[in-house]
Amino acid sequence: MRRRHVFYVPGYDPEGRTRYRMLFVRELTLYAKRFGQPKRRLERAVMGKDGLSQRWTVAAEPAVEGAETSYDVLLWDDLVLKDFARWRILSVVLLFLGSLHAIVTGMMVRFYRLNWKYGNVILYPLFLILLLTLVSGLIAHQVHAHLGEGYGHSLRWPFWLTVPLGLMVGIVWIKSLDALLERAFFWQLLNDWVFNWQHGQGWRPDYDARVDAFAALVVDRLATFRAEGIVLDEVVILGHSTGALTAVEVAARVLAADPVVGTGTTALALLTLGSGLPIVALQSAARRVQSDIASLVVSDRIVWVDYYAPQDWMNFPDFDPVARLPLDLDGQVARNPLVRSAKFREIIDSETYIKVRWRPFRMHFQFLFANDRLGEYDFFAMALGPQRLRDRVTGPRVFAGADRTTRP
Structure with a gap:
């Protein structure tokens, strides 16, 4: 292996446009230090003209x-920001x-059967909304009880004033929790689930257009x-988390549009990490997604490797789409x-x-972090190392910075 993209x-x-460059540089530096490698030289990141x-x-590193x-990071964070802005x-x-x-439709039961942890992640925003609504309602009731008419200990304010005031206090209380909700990834997970549901139903033409553009x-x-x-x-098309499904869709369309790729000396690989693919692909309306997956399943022009982790709450361990x-x-x-x-x-x-x-x-992002120990899974060995992905997964693996190999 001399050159990879x-x-x-x-x-x-x-x-997306700020996090992954910094994460890549930080973890690669840590990776080199842990495994005794020379520090790899990185060029400055530049934005493509199309944005x-x-x-x-x-740079290549002869010592290892x-x-x-x-490396191209394909950006769609502007679509995510649009969701957050509604x-x-x-x-x-x-x-x-x-x-x-x-x-x-029974999809939620299927999610739980595949990974009960991910089922909990999906329902977490819903349960939290219900809890916040209940507590807010109790606060509003208490405001009305202490200020309204008909209570011996109240100020006997009129109904038309105490009810709106109680509701306002309840809403203000929820609003005061904004910072806490952000730290608890509430809005992130809520919007992510809504996006996946909309995508599976075919209601995201903006996203479909972006996949075509990718x-x-x-x-x-x-x-x-x-x-x-x-x-x-x-050539490696690599996706993590929700981006794993995007990578699948992009790879399928690249194969359809370019009859040359994957047929000559250039190997084509699809690498999906911590994928949430079933959230969309199990929806009966997601026929184009299912068609894209089917085209990759039978193709001899590409190798598709999917890595999961049972410890990761936000993927589906050992999920076989076939x-x-x-x-x-x-x-x-x-x-x-x-x-x-x-x-x-x-x-x-x-x-x-x-x-x-x-x-x-944190566990979900371990897929993109430097290993603490040498092992079968190694993000930087797959992205930067001397072996093609197919060879690494099906043949002896060469470990970074060491004269060691192991069988898969």
Whole structure:
């Protein structure tokens, strides 16, 4: 492996254009220090002219046989910010509608069967809204009871004044909790669930247009490499969390639009990490998503590797789309995905593991962090190392900075 290009799709994150460059630099520095590697030279990040990507290059490192890797972060945080900017009462109404639909159709039961932790994450905003509404109602009742008519200890203010005042106090109390709700990822998880529900129902044309734009960007970027005579050994489309499904959709459209990619010396790989794919793909209306998945399942031009972690609350461990989704394979043999466990217990120090096991978001982002120990799952070995993804997953693995190999 001499040269690789990675197209990375972040999850549902309003800070996509700032978070992932800083995370990449910080964790790569830590990774090199832990495993005795020379520090890799990174170019400055630049925005693509279309505003859809943030780009940088990581130089090759002969001492560890690392490939030169160019990196594109595909940005859709502007769509997320649009969701966050809508009236919050509208977001709450959408939450109720989406949750009711999932419960009535039996989807919620299926989510719980796949991963009860993720089921709890999905219902967490709904239960918190119900709790806040109940407490706010009690506060409003107490205000009315102490100020209204008909109570011996009250100020006997008129009904038309005490009821609105009580409601106002209840609303102000909820508003005072804004900072706490943000720290508890309440709005993040609420809007994420609403987005996935809308996407599964086919109600996000803005997102569909962005996926098409991402696919066109990938095809154009690869055409530019060919025109400039640059030979890539591997192209990786990589997605984490909600972005894992986006990566799936982008990869399917790239294969459909570019008949060359994945047929020559350049290997094409799809890497999905901590995926929430079933939240959308299990919806009966998500036929285009199911079609995209089916096209990847039978393709011999791409290898799709899906890593999950049982310790991660926000993914679906050991989910096999071929077995669990209504895919039309048209009689063709299923070749993908290769489903693997990241085995977080083996790559995180015991002391660190104890600290983070009850922090869902921290554990969810472990997929993008530097390992504490060498192991099968290794983000930077896959993104920057000397092996193609297919070879690493199916053959002997070369560990970073060490003359060691192991069988999968």
